[in-house]
Amino acid sequence: MNLVKLILILQTLQSCQAYKDDSSQTGKNASQLELDKNQTEPYITLQSNACSWSPRILRDEIWTSVTFTAESRDQLAHQICMELGCGGVYSLTETNAPPNSTCLTNCTYHEYRLQNCFHVVRINCAMVSDVICEHQAVRLAGGEHRCAGRVELWREGQQWGTVCDDEWDVGDADVVCAQLDCGYALSVTGQGGAFPQGKDPIYLDELKCTGKEGNLWQCPASGESHDCGHKEDAGVVCSELKAVRLTGGVDRCSGKVEIHRNGSWGTVCDTCWGKEEASMVCSMLGCGEPVHFLAFIPPFTHNNSTLWYYQCFPNHTDLWQCKEFANKTLLCADSKAAGLICSGSHGRYLPVTTETATTVLSRTPGPVTTASVSNDGFPFSMSLELLGCISLSFLLLMALVTNTLLCCHYRRRDALLVQQRHANLQTPTEHHDNDYRDSVNLIKVTTSSPTENDVPSNPRYQWTQSSVDSTSVDTDYEQCDLSTEAAVHMTTFQNSIRYKQDTRNPFMRATALDSLSEEAHAGDNHNIFIGGIVDQDPGCNIGPPSVDSFDSSSTSSEECYENTGKDVEDLLTSEGMDQWQPPVTHNANNHLTPSRNPDQTHSNDQGVADGNSGDYEEEGHLNSPDPNQSSSEGDYDDIANYLDSNPEQGY
Amino acid sequence: MDSTARFLLSLVTAATFLQVRSTVTVIGLYGETIEVPCNNGAAKPKDLIFTKWKYEMDDGTYRDLLVKQAHKEEAQIQAMDGYKDRVSIAANSSLMIQGGSLVDQRTFTCMVVYGSNLDEHPVDVLVHKKPLPPQIKDKAKELENGKLTSLGVCMAADANPAAVIMWSKNGKQLVADGKTIIITPSVKMDPSTGLSSTTSVLQYTVVKSDVGAKFTCTAEHSLETQVSSPETFIIHCEWSTPPPGGL
Numbered sequence: 001m002n003l004v005k006l007i008l009i010l011q012t013l014q015s016c017q018a019y020k021d022d023s024s025q026t027g028k029n030a031s032q033l034e035l036d037k038n039q040t041e042p043y044i045t046l047q048s049n050a051c052s053w054s055p056r057i058l059r060d061e062i063w064t065s066v067t068f069t070a071e072s073r074d075q076l077a078h079q080i081c082m083e084l085g086c087g088g089v090y091s092l093t094e095t096n097a098p099p100n101s102t103c104l105t106n107c108t109y110h111e112y113r114l115q116n117c118f119h120v121v122r123i124n125c126a127m128v129s130d131v132i133c134e135h136q137a138v139r140l141a142g143g144e145h146r147c148a149g150r151v152e153l154w155r156e157g158q159q160w161g162t163v164c165d166d167e168w169d170v171g172d173a174d175v176v177c178a179q180l181d182c183g184y185a186l187s188v189t190g191q192g193g194a195f196p197q198g199k200d201p202i203y204l205d206e207l208k209c210t211g212k213e214g215n216l217w218q219c220p221a222s223g224e225s226h227d228c229g230h231k232e233d234a235g236v237v238c239s240e241l242k243a244v245r246l247t248g249g250v251d252r253c254s255g256k257v258e259i260h261r262n263g264s265w266g267t268v269c270d271t272c273w274g275k276e277e278a279s280m281v282c283s284m285l286g287c288g289e290p291v292h293f294l295a296f297i298p299p300f301t302h303n304n305s306t307l308w309y310y311q312c313f314p315n316h317t318d319l320w321q322c323k324e325f326a327n328k329t330l331l332c333a334d335s336k337a338a339g340l341i342c343s344g345s346h347g348r349y350l351p352v353t354t355e356t357a358t359t360v361l362s363r364t365p366g367p368v369t370t371a372s373v374s375n376d377g378f379p380f381s382m383s384l385e386l387l388g389c390i391s392l393s394f395l396l397l398m399a400l401v402t403n404t405l406l407c408c409h410y411r412r413r414d415a416l417l418v419q420q421r422h423a424n425l426q427t428p429t430e431h432h433d434n435d436y437r438d439s440v441n442l443i444k445v446t447t448s449s450p451t452e453n454d455v456p457s458n459p460r461y462q463w464t465q466s467s468v469d470s471t472s473v474d475t476d477y478e479q480c481d482l483s484t485e486a487a488v489h490m491t492t493f494q495n496s497i498r499y500k501q502d503t504r505n506p507f508m509r510a511t512a513l514d515s516l517s518e519e520a521h522a523g524d525n526h527n528i529f530i531g532g533i534v535d536q537d538p539g540c541n542i543g544p545p546s547v548d549s550f551d552s553s554s555t556s557s558e559e560c561y562e563n564t565g566k567d568v569e570d571l572l573t574s575e576g577m578d579q580w581q582p583p584v585t586h587n588a589n590n591h592l593t594p595s596r597n598p599d600q601t602h603s604n605d606q607g608v609a610d611g612n613s614g615d616y617e618e619e620g621h622l623n624s625p626d627p628n629q630s631s632s633e634g635d636y637d638d639i640a641n642y643l644d645s646n647p648e649q650g651y
Numbered sequence: 652m653d654s655t656a657r658f659l660l661s662l663v664t665a666a667t668f669l670q671v672r673s674t675v676t677v678i679g680l681y682g683e684t685i686e687v688p689c690n691n692g693a694a695k696p697k698d699l700i701f702t703k704w705k706y707e708m709d710d711g712t713y714r715d716l717l718v719k720q721a722h723k724e725e726a727q728i729q730a731m732d733g734y735k736d737r738v739s740i741a742a743n744s745s746l747m748i749q750g751g752s753l754v755d756q757r758t759f760t761c762m763v764v765y766g767s768n769l770d771e772h773p774v775d776v777l778v779h780k781k782p783l784p785p786q787i788k789d790k791a792k793e794l795e796n797g798k799l800t801s802l803g804v805c806m807a808a809d810a811n812p813a814a815v816i817m818w819s820k821n822g823k824q825l826v827a828d829g830k831t832i833i834i835t836p837s838v839k840m841d842p843s844t845g846l847s848s849t850t851s852v853l854q855y856t857v858v859k860s861d862v863g864a865k866f867t868c869t870a871e872h873s874l875e876t877q878v879s880s881p882e883t884f885i886i887h888c889e890w891s892t893p894p895p896g897g898l
Contacts, residue, residue, distance in 0.1 A: 075727060271701060271718050271764075274727040295731030311700075313722060330769045331700065334761070 042066045042114045044080060048163065050214040051086035051136035055114065055128055057454075065127045067103035069120060069459030077131050080109055087217070090154055097125035113641050135217040138179050140236065145320070146240040147182035150195040153216060161201035164228035165190025167208060169521045173236035174211035174220065183239030186263045190234055197230040239263060242320050244281055246340055248300070253287035255298040255343035257338045259319075261326070266306030269332035270294070276312050276496075278340050280319045300337035306330040316419040334459030456571070674758065674773045680874075681780030681811060681846075685751040689744035689761035690772045695721075696765035703762040704738070704746045708774075713760070716746065751778045753811060753845035780846060782810030782872035788868070788887065793885040794857040802853040805868030806878060813838045813847035813871040819878075821864050831856040864884050 041330060043059040055076075068076065077089045097103060103125035107114035136153055141160070143149030151173075152160040165188075173185030205226030209219035238261045247265075249255030257273075268277075278293035309331040312322035325331055415508040443615040659895045677704060679685030688893035689702065699721040720738045726740045737749045744763070749756055763773040785807040794800050807814040818825040827834040833854040840847045851868065865881035 270715075270729065271703060272720065274718075274720070274723065274725075294727065294729055295735075297731060311720070311722060327849075330764050330767065333764070333769055334705075334714075 002125075003149070041190075042117070044106070044109070044112045046112075046116065048131075050218065051084060051133040052131060053084070053133075054130050055623070066114075067097045067101065067106040067125045067127045068125060069103050069122050070124045072105040072107065073126055074126055074571055076107060076109060076114070077128070081131065081133035083109065084133060086136065086215075088156060090132045090134045090137040090521040092128060092132075093130040094126040094128045096107075097127050099123045101125050101316075116356070127650045134214050136179065137174055139417075140180065140182075140238070141198065143237075143241075144233070145242045147177070147180060147241040148195075148236065150198050150233050150235045150245070151176055152198060155201070159200050160198075161203040162230060163207065163234040164249075165228050166207035166226075166228060166230045167206040167233040172207040172209040172234075173217065175209045175213045175216055175219065175237075177238035177240070179215055180238065182241070183262065186236065186237045186241070187234050188480050192234045193233075193235050193382055195233070195235040195237075195535065198233045199230060202226050202233075204230050218349045222419065223650070244284055244319060246281075246342075249341065249343050249345065251636040253282070253285060254341040255339065257281060257340050260301070261306060264305045265303060266308050267300070267302045267328075268308045268310065268339035269302075269335035269338065270299075271331060271333075271335045272309045272311065272481075273338035276314075276316075276337075277310055277319065277322070278316065280312065280322075281340055282342035284318055285342065285344075287342035289343045290340060291343050291345070292341040296336075300339040302332075302335075302337045319557070339443040345526055365622075397510075440636070455635065662769070674775050676775040676777060678777045678779050679748070679751045679755065681751055681778050683751055684704050685745040685748040685755060685776060685778065686741065687759050687761075687774050689746070689774075690763065691745055691772065692745065695744055696763065696768075698766040700764045700766075701706055702740065702744045703764070704740065704758050705762065706734075707758045707760065717731070718758075718887045719744070722729070750777075751777055776897065779812060779874055780869050781810065781872050782807035782814040782849070782877070784877050785814075785816065785868050785870040785879040787868055787882050790882060791884060793887045794855075794861075795887050796859060797859055799833070799856045802855045802866060802884065803882065804850055804852050805870075806848060807868075807870030807872075807877070809841070809846040809847040810849065810872055811838075811846050812871075812873070814849045814872040816849050816851035817869045817871060818853045819867045819869060820853065820861070824858055824869075825853070841892070857884070857886050859886075875895045 029333070035339060037320050042055045044053050045056050046053050055068075056063045057066045058064075072093070073092070074089075077084050077092055081087060100121055102121050104114070104117040104118050109115075134156065137154035139152050139154075139160065140146060140149030141152045151163045153163065154160055162470055168188055168190055170185045173188045177183055177185045200355075203217055204219075204221045207216060207219045207221045212217050212419065243260035244258070245258050245265070246252060246255035247258055257268045259268060260266075275290065275293065278290035281288050282288055288385040306326050308399055309325040309328055310319060310322040312319070316322050443531055472617075534612065652666045654759060657763050667877055674690070675691060677685070679687075689704075694701070695767075701718055701720045703718045704716040706716060707713055714732070715729040716738050717728045717730065718727045719739055724851065728735060728738065733754070734748070739747045739749075739872060741747055744761065746759055746761065755776055757779050758775050759775050763772070785805050787803040787805050789801070790803040794802070804814055805816050805818065807816055823835070826830050835852040835854070836849065837851075838849050839845050849870065853866075853868075861884075864882060865883055868879045869883045870877045870879075
């Protein structure tokens, strides 16, 4: 009896168990069950964004990559990308399977599943891990780091194209940043932005993303029917932009090392700061080699921001390859902020006042540097040496200028004689010795014309000087070597006026000059045109004589041109790099040159303050101590005119 | 039970704390390289990130000397003062200070950053120097029997800490009694080097039996005790017979 009971109970238990198994199996997805059984049917798993995916297969209860034949792989990848609405295949990551391994072929894709696959043994089996479809392909070009730049998309296996900035906003840019694993968008750029223009097609326009899309192609947009040019290329600065800069120094190649992330600039703990790291930063900034990277007195203080610690190994070539630690208090315990002076810095011994640093840096264009207003003085302890240096160079310059002046004096005397002989100029020259006064009057009479007075002083043209230069080189050459007797006196006088203008304020010269050369392009006045250009032209050794009377030059002018040219060239190539230069030489000239009209000088100064670039300061003082530069008379007498007759103009 | 455990725990904690915080003293030799061990020369932690040596200024602030990254070959010298060219780090993380001098008598701290920890091991450094061999100077030309006379001055120069000078007659130490033997010691420190020179003036009243006695002075110092060369003095005896010719 007991035995029967026991059997019964056991049976019930068994049936229960069986029922339980049944119920659990029916609860499962049918396909899953099938897969579990034969483990051959692969799935397509989409990655977080909709346009990249991986084929996966469950093998021994582990999801692994799937092995395909080469033909099958290409066909499937393309088909799946297309069916996902993601364009073609952009990239495919795979590893070669060992020869003669079993792989799948002839699969049909349906709703994230690969069905009816055949197993074959091939020598060219490949294990596909990741497929990125075209719509997922995006890059940020023209920036210093992959997380900032001009947005570029890839399409139809052809080329990278750009996105138009119409309606381009942070929401749209967020999509790109997220796609690139660059965080979120800090700022967007468009026309006139910091990144260079792209070329080739413009793919999208008037994007209206929410920011949550997987890629830009998923956002409502107008595609082919855009009305954009490449100057409107959209760009973005993402929060994960890795950027480094030096602040608080005399220029961009010296100062406290700051690291960008999430829109703020953190500092580097000097506990990790060595020769290697310093070298990396100098070369990343294009500033040469580190000159000084430790032991700054007083030490740099940390910003109230992220503290960065880098662990760089010998195989690392830039800071971003190094292991990066953010805000690890242990690593930064009682550390200072790392500082750096690279060999590319011009002011390695310059103690810089906060004022100077601020003005310099705020002028610097670009998204990164604009914010770089120094908040602490540069801790250099060499101010005395520097002062010595400055005063020495000052003295040298003064000696040079004095010499040139003397030389000029004698020349002028000669020229005056010539001029009187020709008697073209009716202005009475009461005092031959007073060259400045005479020359000014002279020019006023001879070359003043009403049109020139209308030329606006437009500082904006300063930035276009190089283009002016390039367009008019030939003209320069023409005038340079022509030496006629008649021209000499003109030269001399006009130089003197020019000299005076220059020395009083070199900024003014540049401004007016630019205006004039701009006018010259309009074809108003040939003299002006030529004069305006000469300044910028590197050389004038050859060329046929010009008809223009102003254009003749004394032979001595050549050397000046060479100087000017070289300097200008330097200036043009180094661009913003030169802006640090304090205009020391200008003062020197001011001392040496009698100021004829203080009021005018003053107004000039104002004009300059409106917006001259450092380059022009540089050029100004380089040219100014050189009174023999004869062939630039055209512009200079015009300037003189312009200034004399219109001292209030433009201010 | 519980309280006992807690007590033990606190004891252990305190011990650990003390171990980390307790200051070790190291005595280095003047003019030579001073080795300042980090954590008593214990092995470096496996997950060491960097070791930093710094020292305490007189005002209590710290100055960095050098940082040695675990993954780099060379240490980065961060000192900007006189230590710049004098410090280096040994393979066992010891700080090596070349040309030890008295300015090195301060607390150096080894900061070890590893894993998720930071240990600091302060080490007090003392710099010792034995004096130059003691010499007896300003010797009395002759001594008059029974009269308290300045016998000479013994000097043990340039020591740290200052040497202690003792006088002996025929190898037996002279003890000042304030009447017949007066010993006046003095210590002068050279402000530039910080080294001390000890001088000792011996005023002594000779007696007949002191004829031919050898006087020496001894400079006692932790590093070495040195004895001057012996001096004998002519003793003028007014009432006594001349000393035996064959002395």
